[in-house]
Amino acid sequence: MSPYLWALLGMLVSATVFDAFNLAILSTVAPQIQQLYGLNHTQWGLVNLAIRVGAVASFFVLALADRFGRRPMITLTIFGYALFTGLTAYAADVYSFTLWQFCARIFLAAEFALALIIIGEEYPTRFRSFGVSLLAGMGALGTILSFLTARWVLAHYDWRTMYLLGLLPVVLVVLVRLGMRETRRFERLREEGQSHRTWREQLAAFKVPFQRRYRARSLLVTLIWNCNHMVTSPAVTFWTIHAARNLHFSPQEYTVVVAGAYIVGFLFGAPLAGFFMNRLGRRLSCALYYFGAAGFIFALFVVPIPSVTAQTLLMSACIVCFLGANAVTSTYATELFPTEIRATGYSWTTNLFGRITEIVTPLLIGMLADHIGIPFSVGIMAIGPVIGALLVLRYAPETRGKTLEQIAQELDQTPLGQRERALGRDRVG
Numbered sequence: 001m002s003p004y005l006w007a008l009l010g011m012l013v014s015a016t017v018f019d020a021f022n023l024a025i026l027s028t029v030a031p032q033i034q035q036l037y038g039l040n041h042t043q044w045g046l047v048n049l050a051i052r053v054g055a056v057a058s059f060f061v062l063a064l065a066d067r068f069g070r071r072p073m074i075t076l077t078i079f080g081y082a083l084f085t086g087l088t089a090y091a092a093d094v095y096s097f098t099l100w101q102f103c104a105r106i107f108l109a110a111e112f113a114l115a116l117i118i119i120g121e122e123y124p125t126r127f128r129s130f131g132v133s134l135l136a137g138m139g140a141l142g143t144i145l146s147f148l149t150a151r152w153v154l155a156h157y158d159w160r161t162m163y164l165l166g167l168l169p170v171v172l173v174v175l176v177r178l179g180m181r182e183t184r185r186f187e188r189l190r191e192e193g194q195s196h197r198t199w200r201e202q203l204a205a206f207k208v209p210f211q212r213r214y215r216a217r218s219l220l221v222t223l224i225w226n227c228n229h230m231v232t233s234p235a236v237t238f239w240t241i242h243a244a245r246n247l248h249f250s251p252q253e254y255t256v257v258v259a260g261a262y263i264v265g266f267l268f269g270a271p272l273a274g275f276f277m278n279r280l281g282r283r284l285s286c287a288l289y290y291f292g293a294a295g296f297i298f299a300l301f302v303v304p305i306p307s308v309t310a311q312t313l314l315m316s317a318c319i320v321c322f323l324g325a326n327a328v329t330s331t332y333a334t335e336l337f338p339t340e341i342r343a344t345g346y347s348w349t350t351n352l353f354g355r356i357t358e359i360v361t362p363l364l365i366g367m368l369a370d371h372i373g374i375p376f377s378v379g380i381m382a383i384g385p386v387i388g389a390l391l392v393l394r395y396a397p398e399t400r401g402k403t404l405e406q407i408a409q410e411l412d413q414t415p416l417g418q419r420e421r422a423l424g425r426d427r428v429g
Helices: 003-026 030-036 040-062 068-087 094-122 125-156 160-165 170-179 184-191 200-207 215-234 235-243 250-280 283-303 308-337 339-372 374-381 383-396 406-413 417-428
Strands: none
Touching: 003 030, 003 068, 003 094, 003 125, 003 160, 003 250, 003 406, 030 040, 030 235, 030 417, 040 068, 040 094, 040 235, 040 339, 040 374, 068 094, 068 160, 094 125, 094 308, 094 339, 125 160, 125 250, 125 308, 160 406, 200 235, 215 283, 215 339, 215 383, 235 250, 235 283, 235 339, 250 283, 250 308, 250 417, 283 308, 283 383, 308 339, 374 383
C-alpha cells in the first residue's frame, strides 16, 4: 500500500460518498414526490422503473473504459451525475423529473463500477477485498449524510433543495483530473497496443464476455446480481413510503431510522465483509450475506412494529447484509474477467443484464401493493437472495488469495471447472 494507493482510495471514496448521497435523495423525498404528483403505488413503481433503466444505459458509458481508459471515463461520470442531479431541482413535472433522474442514474452506475474496477486493478491481492469493501461501506456514509441532511432540509425547505446539493461533486472533477493516474494494468495493455481499437473492433469487443470462453462466468455474475437486486432495489425507497403511510412516521422519524441503520452498516457492514471474504472465502461469505438479506428484509416489512428503535434495529441488520452482499458480488464481478475486457464484462453482467430485477421489481411491488399492500409485496421478493445463495454455493469459484492473473489463468484452463460445465448444461436444459 503505497502513498499513491492511499490517495487513490481517498479520491474514489470521495466520489463514492457523493454517488451514494445523490442516489439516496430519491428515497428521502419519495413520499413528497408521490404526494406532489398524485402518484399511486403502481405509478410510483413506473417512475422508479424508468429511472433505473438509466443504470442499464450506463453499460455504454462503462464499456468505453476498455477503449479510452479508466481515468477519463470516471471524470466524465462524476461531472455527469452532478449535473443531472442539479437539473432535477428544476423539474417542472413528473416527466422532466424522471428524465433528469434517468440521466443522472446513467453516470451514477458507471462511476461506482469504474471505482470498483480501478481498485481491483491497482490494489495488491491481499488488499483487494479490503478496498472493494471499503468503497461499499463509504457509500453507506453518503446515504447517512443524505438522510441526515434531508431531516433538516425537509423541515425548512422543499425537496428541490436536496437535488441542488447534488451539484457539490463537481469540485471532485478537478481533484480526480489532477491526482489520479491511469491504472497500471490498463497502461500495460495500452503499451501492448491492445487498447487501441477501431469503432468496429470496439463493437465486436462488446460481445466478448458472452463468447464460449467467458459465457458461464458471465451468466453466473448476471444471475446473482439479479437475485441480489430483488431486495436491495426496493428496500429503502418503498420502506420510507411504508413508514409514512403504514407506521405513521414523520420525515424526521424515518430519516433517523435509515441514517441510524446506515451508520451501523458503515461501522460494521464493510469491515465485516472484507474480514469474511479473507477468512471464510468469497463463496461462503456471499451465501451467508444473501441468506441474511432475505430474512431481515422480510422481517423489516412484514413485522408491523411502529417503534423507531425496533425499525432501526431491523433496518440496521438489513443494511449490514446488503453492504456485505454488494461487496462480495462486486468482488466477483471484478475478479472473474481479465483486464482487457474487465470493464466490458462488468458492464454486461452488472450494469446491463444484471439489473433486470432492479428495474422490474419496483414496478411489480407497486402493482402488488395496490392490492395486497407494500409489506407483503416486498416480502415476496425475499425469495431472490435465497436463490442467489444457492447458485453461489453450487457454481461460484473460490478466488480468495489469488492475483487477477492467477484467477484468469485458472478459469481459462478449466472454465469454472465442473461448476461451469454444469451451469452450461442447466442453462441448455
